[in-house]
Amino acid sequence: MKIPVLYVVVPCYNEQEVLPETTRRLTAKLAELVATGQCSPASRVLYVDDGSKDDTWRMIEAYHSQNPVVCGIKLAHNRGHQNALLAGLMAARDRCDCAASMDADLQDDVNVLDGFLEKYRAGCHVVYGVRSSRASDTGFKRGTAQGFYRLLAHMGVETVYNHADCRLLSRRALEELARYPETNLFLRGMVPHMGFQSDVVYFERAPRYAGETKYPLRKMLALAWNGITSFSVKPLAAVTVLGAVITLLSLAGLLAEAVCALCGVAVSGLLAAVTSVWLLGGLVLLCLGLVGSYVGKVYGEVKARPRFAVEKALLDQKE
Ligand code: UDP
Numbered sequence: 001m002k003i004p005v006l007y008v009v010v011p012c013y014n015e016q017e018v019l020p021e022t023t024r025r026l027t028a029k030l031a032e033l034v035a036t037g038q039c040s041p042a043s044r045v046l047y048v049d050d051g052s053k054d055d056t057w058r059m060i061e062a063y064h065s066q067n068p069v070v071c072g073i074k075l076a077h078n079r080g081h082q083n084a085l086l087a088g089l090m091a092a093r094d095r096c097d098c099a100a101s102m103d104a105d106l107q108d109d110v111n112v113l114d115g116f117l118e119k120y121r122a123g124c125h126v127v128y129g130v131r132s133s134r135a136s137d138t139g140f141k142r143g144t145a146q147g148f149y150r151l152l153a154h155m156g157v158e159t160v161y162n163h164a165d166c167r168l169l170s171r172r173a174l175e176e177l178a179r180y181p182e183t184n185l186f187l188r189g190m191v192p193h194m195g196f197q198s199d200v201v202y203f204e205r206a207p208r209y210a211g212e213t214k215y216p217l218r219k220m221l222a223l224a225w226n227g228i229t230s231f232s233v234k235p236l237a238a239v240t241v242l243g244a245v246i247t248l249l250s251l252a253g254l255l256a257e258a259v260c261a262l263c264g265v266a267v268s269g270l271l272a273a274v275t276s277v278w279l280l281g282g283l284v285l286l287c288l289g290l291v292g293s294y295v296g297k298v299y300g301e302v303k304a305r306p307r308f309a310v311e312k313a314l315l316d317q318k319e
Pocket residue numbers: 010011012013014015050078079080081084102103104105107212213214215
């Protein structure tokens with residue numbers, strides 16, 4: 001197997017405090033991987049400046065002029081972590097054999113790259129970096145994150161437990177990812193959705209090296225909501241189920257009231273009126289769910305995701 005060109009894609013938003021140490025560790029790691037023949041000397045660290053307001057881009061320019069192993073792209077505007085990461089992966093796509101992504105704050109251990117490349121050599125197109133523990137997270141972050149993974153699983157969204165956006169993608173997987181035209185990105189769902197041969201590498205997640213989190217609660221909730229609504233139409237199906245349950249219960253109630261009336265047991269008119277209102281409410285919900293099931297299908301069509309990805313083929317050459 002040819003020695004692969006590895007690009008390490010690092011999205012950065014106002015990361016001037018961590019960049020010197022991140023650059024030192026990543027360039028040292030790449031040099032080590034090149035020296036041990038695990039990746040080609042053409043490998044690079046690719047920073048993506050996500051419209052930072054601090055010195056992040058100026059620092060990236062300075063690192064690039066000192067050492068061409070460090071490259072960068074600068075987004076014109078802050079577009080959020082997922083967009084910045086995708087921008088980096090797409091810039092790396094034609095230049096590399098595989099691309100690893102990690103955060104700028106050194107929470108992801110740079111030594112996962114050894115494991116990533118080992119699994120890549122073994123034939124994996126996707127290698128997920130999974131946290132072996134969440135000891136470095138606050139109790140709040142730990143609880144909300146774990147609740148989120150469970151909720152996603154409940155909603156039928158395929159994700160990898162305790163995996164964020166630290167992963168390796170082969171060039172083939174990057175090309176496939178480029179076929180997803182959606183703008184509401186949730187890479188943690190999109191990558192498993194492609195379904196390539198994959199494996200996991202465990203690592204200890206460290207606390208943020210310096211600076212503050214760029215994912216406040218507002219952004220975390222937006223990402224979680226995006227994850228659910230981009231990959232699951234179960235909330236729409238839940239409306240149908242709720243409508244059906246209310247309709248059936250109200251019908252049963254009305255039937256019971258009719259039987260009582262026939263048997264001569266007095267039934268209050270108010271009770272009958274309330275049951276009818278519930279019946280109507282149930283029917284309205286049922287119809288909403290019905291409309292929702294079409295809306296869900298339209299949503300799927302609009303996203304225009306590829307229907308399948310060919311991983312291997314044993315075919316005759318084309319004439
Ligand atoms: N990030 C980004 N754009 C944003 C927010 C965050 O590129 O709008 C980057 C950030 O610089 C970091 C990564 O996304 O490299 C993850 O952010 P952070 O470490 O602050 O998130 P946390 O680990 O606290 O969830």
